[in-house]
Amino acid sequence: MATNPVTRHRVLVQGAPVEGSYPERAPEASRGEVLRITVVGEDILRRPCKSASAEFGTPELSRLIDDMFVTMYVAEGAGLAANQVDVDLRLFVYDCQDDDGVRHVGHILNPVVEQGTDPEERRLLEAGEGCLSVPGPHFDVNRPARAVVRGRDKDGNELVIEGTGYFARCLLHETDHLDGLLYLDRLTKRERRRVLEEMQDLMEGVFARRVERAEAIGAVEKAP
Numbered sequence: 001m002a003t004n005p006v007t008r009h010r011v012l013v014q015g016a017p018v019e020g021s022y023p024e025r026a027p028e029a030s031r032g033e034v035l036r037i038t039v040v041g042e043d044i045l046r047r048p049c050k051s052a053s054a055e056f057g058t059p060e061l062s063r064l065i066d067d068m069f070v071t072m073y074v075a076e077g078a079g080l081a082a083n084q085v086d087v088d089l090r091l092f093v094y095d096c097q098d099d100d101g102v103r104h105v106g107h108i109l110n111p112v113v114e115q116g117t118d119p120e121e122r123r124l125l126e127a128g129e130g131c132l133s134v135p136g137p138h139f140d141v142n143r144p145a146r147a148v149v150r151g152r153d154k155d156g157n158e159l160v161i162e163g164t165g166y167f168a169r170c171l172l173h174e175t176d177h178l179d180g181l182l183y184l185d186r187l188t189k190r191e192r193r194r195v196l197e198e199m200q201d202l203m204e205g206v207f208a209r210r211v212e213r214a215e216a217i218g219a220v221e222k223a224p
Contacts, residue, residue, distance in 0.1 A: 011103045012102060012103070013106055015160065025073050029066070029070040034214055037132050040182060046180050049083050067222065069095075070219050072094075073095070074213050075210050076209075078096035090109055090111065090151075092174035092178065094108075098163060098168075099167075107153065109152045112175075113149055124142040126141070127166070127169065129173065136198060136199050147164075147168035
């Protein structure tokens, strides 16, 4: 049985630096089972998710996080929100590099985007953005160059996660999900129509690749 390759660049887990090497996939993924990812048009993607409270410290929450990590990797995503696996909870997981090559890994519950006064947080960057619930297409979206998100970890401890560049985009994209928003909502009507038409052409191939990837990494799909 082969071990996962390790990354050599700097890694932050839950916002804290990791000493030494870190596996290609977060350890949580080895305990998880693959969940079905919801697709645009499903009602749960359009409702603000409920805040976590009684869930902190429970085995059920830990299992959900494990399942979300492996589901994200199978889908080749950088982040995944709970409503994308049909769970009504303010939670997302992430494994994403910023523009400086720093890898950020973790989860956060009850995230709130901090409205700062730093000019960098107001400077917008336009870049391609995709979504696991809009399988296939990408489209340019304006997002702030820097983001600060406050929330809790699975045991209820306070978290402050900061991101720049692509990782800032990830934090804001996933927090949007928990507010019932998709990146499509930041596009014009014509752009949304174009993206959805492209999705229809691409989604079958995307779903097939997810099945192949699950088999390649030995992931198991959770029974309904």
